[in-house]
Amino acid sequence: MLKQLEELHLEALAKLNRVSELKELESWRIRYLGKKSKLTQILRSLASLPLEERKKVGAQANEVKKALESSFTEKERHLEETTLISFLERQGVDVTLPGRPISIGRLHPTTRILEEICDIFIRMGFQVFEGPDVEWDYYNFEALNIPQWHPARDMFATLWIDADMGKGARLLRTHTSPMQIRLMERKRPPIRAIMPGRVYRYEATDATHESMLYQVEGLAINKNITLADLKGTLFEFCHCFFGQERRIRFRCDYFPFVEPGVEVAIECSACHGAGCRLCSYSGWLEILGAGMVHPDVLKRGNIDPEVYTGFAFGMGVERIAMLRYSIDDIRLFYSNDSRFLEQF
Ligand code: FA5
Numbered sequence: 001m002l003k004q005l006e007e008l009h010l011e012a013l014a015k016l017n018r019v020s021e022l023k024e025l026e027s028w029r030i031r032y033l034g035k036k037s038k039l040t041q042i043l044r045s046l047a048s049l050p051l052e053e054r055k056k057v058g059a060q061a062n063e064v065k066k067a068l069e070s071s072f073t074e075k076e077r078h079l080e081e082t083t084l085i086s087f088l089e090r091q092g093v094d095v096t097l098p099g100r101p102i103s104i105g106r107l108h109p110t111t112r113i114l115e116e117i118c119d120i121f122i123r124m125g126f127q128v129f130e131g132p133d134v135e136w137d138y139y140n141f142e143a144l145n146i147p148q149w150h151p152a153r154d155m156f157a158t159l160w161i162d163a164d165m166g167k168g169a170r171l172l173r174t175h176t177s178p179m180q181i182r183l184m185e186r187k188r189p190p191i192r193a194i195m196p197g198r199v200y201r202y203e204a205t206d207a208t209h210e211s212m213l214y215q216v217e218g219l220a221i222n223k224n225i226t227l228a229d230l231k232g233t234l235f236e237f238c239h240c241f242f243g244q245e246r247r248i249r250f251r252c253d254y255f256p257f258v259e260p261g262v263e264v265a266i267e268c269s270a271c272h273g274a275g276c277r278l279c280s281y282s283g284w285l286e287i288l289g290a291g292m293v294h295p296d297v298l299k300r301g302n303i304d305p306e307v308y309t310g311f312a313f314g315m316g317v318e319r320i321a322m323l324r325y326s327i328d329d330i331r332l333f334y335s336n337d338s339r340f341l342e343q344f
Contacts, residue, residue, distance in 0.1 A: 001042065001049075001057050008038055009064045016071055022079050025072070032068055039065060109344045110214055110333060113321040114196055117216050120240045124233065126194045126218065131179045133198055134161060137169045139178035143300045144257035152256045157202040172200035176217035177257060180293070180312055183219060184301020189308050190222040196317075207277060207329045208285070214317035219293070221303060221310030227260065227292055230311035234264055234290065242266060242323065247273065249284055258291025258312060269323045278328045285323055288315035 012032040019025050031037060039061065046058050088095055107115075118128055146152045148167065156174035158165075179195035187193075195217040205211055220229065231250060238248045246267055253263035265286045268279035275281035290313030295305035303310075318330050325344070327333075332340045 001053070002060055005039075005042065005057070005060050005064050008032075009067065012068055013071065016075055019075060019079075022076070022083065025075060025079060029072055033065070033072065039068070103338075103342075106341070106344060108333075108341065109321050109325060109327075110317055112344065113324060114214060114216070114317050116241065117237075117315070117317065117320065118194060118196060120237055121194045121216075121218065124192075124236065126192045126220075129179065129183055129193050129195045130197055131173075131176075131182050131195060133173060133200070134170055135173035135178050137165075137167060137171060139181050140171055140173050140175070142167065143181040143297065144177055145294055145296055146256050150256065159200050159202045173197075174201055175199050176215040176314055177312070179217050180219050180257070180297065181301050184221070184298070184303055189303060189310075190220075191310070192220045192222075194218050205331055207331070208280070208319065208322075210318060210330050210334065212334065213330075215314050216317060218290075218313040218315075219310060220312075221293065221298070221308050223308060225292075225309045225311060227262075227311070230262070230290060230292065230313070233311070234288070234313060238264070238266065241320070253289055253291075255289055255291055257294050257297050259294050261289065261291035264288045264290065264313075264315075266323050269326045270328055276328075278322070285319055286316075287319050287323070288313050290314070 012028075015032075016028055019028055032039060034040070042057070042061050043065070046054050046061070049057060085095055122128065140156075140158075141147070141150075141153060158174050159172040161170035161172065176195050176197050176199060179197070183191065183193055183195070196214065197217075198212060199215050200212050201209075203209060203211060218233075220233070234250070235248060238246065242248075248267075249265040251263060251265075253261045255261040263286055265284035267273045268276060268283055268285050270276050270278045271283065273283035275283050279285050290311065293310040293312050298305040298308060298310065318333050321327065321333070322330060
């Protein structure tokens with residue numbers, strides 16, 4: 001019987017080699033592994049054999065069964081694969097061609113820079129707050145020492161929501177400074193906060209001006225805060241972000257809601273200060289306005305200017321990204337050109 005098993009094994013393997021279709025394979029399975037197969041009959045007849053022979057034949061028969069089953073599975077997988085490939089080939093699909101690359105989404109350069117800016121200030125102990133894009137005239141202008149008649153309104157070309165443009169009208173915030181008042185109304189000193197967000201300006205765009213941009217407002221209020229604290233904080237930020245080597249310009253500027261007011265510019269990354277289109281041939285790119293919070297603004301936030309002082313700043317995120325990545329036109333940021341966006 002052992003010999004019979006061996007012959008059966010060899011015969012089944014030889015037949016399996018010649019099988020070329022799944023249908024044939026099923027017939028093979030029925031013939032060699034099915035209920036009525038010789039192998040099954042041998043296994044069934046084991047009980048009638050003398051003990052010694054039963055052990056030997058039983059072991060051999062089980063081994064042959066296992067071997068045939070695994071050859072069957074392997075053949076089945078191979079036939080399934082080749083059947084699928086030939087089906088695809090008939091459909092004109094060449095499975096050997098490399099796949100088309102899938103374009104993967106990525107963070108927008110503004111988001112990356114915004115996160116980096118926030119991280120630096122968070123490490124300095126600043127908390128992050130956010131506010132509305134649609135703002136009241138009161139927060140955007142009035143409370144910041146810019147009443148109806150004030151010429152400083154011209155600094156912020158405004159997109160109005162309400163047609164009357166008067167007191168109590170709504171607008172798209174022109175800067176993140178309204179958040180100074182909103183925060184003072186909510187929190188008592190000591191305050192150390194940054195407030196990132198979108199702002200809107202009704203102005204013609206050029207290489208360094210967009211009509212929608214991101215700003216990060218900063219506000220610190222406590223007893224004995226001075227201009228030196230403002231300068232120290234901003235220089236620390238610039239050194240962290242641009243490196244120790246980059247030249248920083250810190251000079252006077254005017255904003256109605258601070259006294260004194262300052263402006264910070266960074267040496268142009270495109271021309272290294274020599275002058276080019278990006279920096280309007282000045283060698284510098286202005287990144288932020290800042291100053292000591294005006295006493296009247298503190299009062300509107302219910303903070304006593306006799307006790308507390310504070311500084312504030314508002315920086316342009318795209319301008320900072322332009323300096324970091326040497327981008328020479330701000331309009332690239334929101335033109336949705338994937339050739340630009342894929343570089344980040
Ligand atoms: C302001 O918006 C003040 N709110 C900043 C401020 C805050 C002053 C707190 C004092 C205290 P300014 O309009 O200069 O200021 O804008 C601040 C920064 O935003 C600029 O330095 C610049 O980096 C960026 N920015 C302003 N306008 C545009 C624009 N149209 N396109 C791109 N970036 C701009």
